[in-house]
Amino acid sequence: MKVLKNEKHQGYSPVLSQISDNQIHGDYKESFFIGIEGSNDTPFCRANIWPNPDVLSGWQATMEKYHQEALRVCKAIARVLALALNVDGDYFDTPEMLGNPLTFMRLLHYEGMSDPSKGIYGCGPHSDFGMMTLLGTDSVMGLQICKDRDVKPRKWEYILSIKGAYIVNIGDLLERWSNGIFKSTLHRVLGNGQDRYSISLLAKPIRVYLHKFFRHVHFSVRLL
Ligand SMILES: O=C(O)CCC(=O)C(=O)O
Numbered sequence: 001m002k003v004l005k006n007e008k009h010q011g012y013s014p015v016l017s018q019i020s021d022n023q024i025h026g027d028y029k030e031s032f033f034i035g036i037e038g039s040n041d042t043p044f045c046r047a048n049i050w051p052n053p054d055v056l057s058g059w060q061a062t063m064e065k066y067h068q069e070a071l072r073v074c075k076a077i078a079r080v081l082a083l084a085l086n087v088d089g090d091y092f093d094t095p096e097m098l099g100n101p102l103t104f105m106r107l108l109h110y111e112g113m114s115d116p117s118k119g120i121y122g123c124g125p126h127s128d129f130g131m132m133t134l135l136g137t138d139s140v141m142g143l144q145i146c147k148d149r150d151v152k153p154r155k156w157e158y159i160l161s162i163k164g165a166y167i168v169n170i171g172d173l174l175e176r177w178s179n180g181i182f183k184s185t186l187h188r189v190l191g192n193g194q195d196r197y198s199i200s201l202l203a204k205p206i207r208v209y210l211h212k213f214f215r216h217v218h219f220s221v222r223l224l
């Protein structure tokens with residue numbers, strides 16, 4: 001298949017080809033991964049794989065436009081998060097943070113019936129590693145979150161999709177940056193036999209600088 005993913009995971013990944021952390025079975029999802037292109041100095045930035053325009057005319061332009069706009073939404077949310085942390089609204093706009101962003105966009109299609117007791121999921125339990133993930137879903141239920149990962153047995157709650165609204169997942173990086181004030185959300189997707197579609201856009205800086213972590217830890221200690 002011409003759009004099959006490359007070694008940077010860009011392009012198409014079939015059902016069962018992705019395994020979430022601590023899982024044995026692959027996820028019952030297929031995905032199309034679109035990264036950021038350009039001259040940025042990171043191994044993740046390279047040309048995307050696109051379907052033949054004769055087959056899907058205008059698709060690339062639509063996806064690129066969506067990618068750009070979704071990143072704009074992430075940056076707007078980052079401003080609100082900064083204000084909530086009592087720092088300047090543009091705090092996350094520096095080049096070490098979202099000023100020089102690396103985004104991972106995935107078009108996802110889930111299928112099949114999940115059975116958590118057998119470790120069979122649309123997408124196994126995980127938290128996202130970036131700063132935040134913007135999630136647009138159709139109206140088919142499937143996404144669940146666990147508010148406290150340390151409580152056993154874990155309690156999972158469905159997240160309703162609201163027409164015209166995004167779901168915003170806090171990622172591991174923001175939990176670390178805010179010294180735990182914002183919690184990275186453990187989540188998973190259960191298939192109920194229906195097809196389910198979603199688009200996720202994970203945003204993080206191109207490189208994560210360690211000194212920033214330390215600065216944030218100090219800043220967070222002051223906040224607490
Ligand atoms: O499709 C969903 O609702 C969740 C997707 C997800 O967890 C992810 O892309 O990291």
Ligand SMILES: [Fe+2]
Binds near residue numbers: 127133
């Ligand atoms: Fe996720």
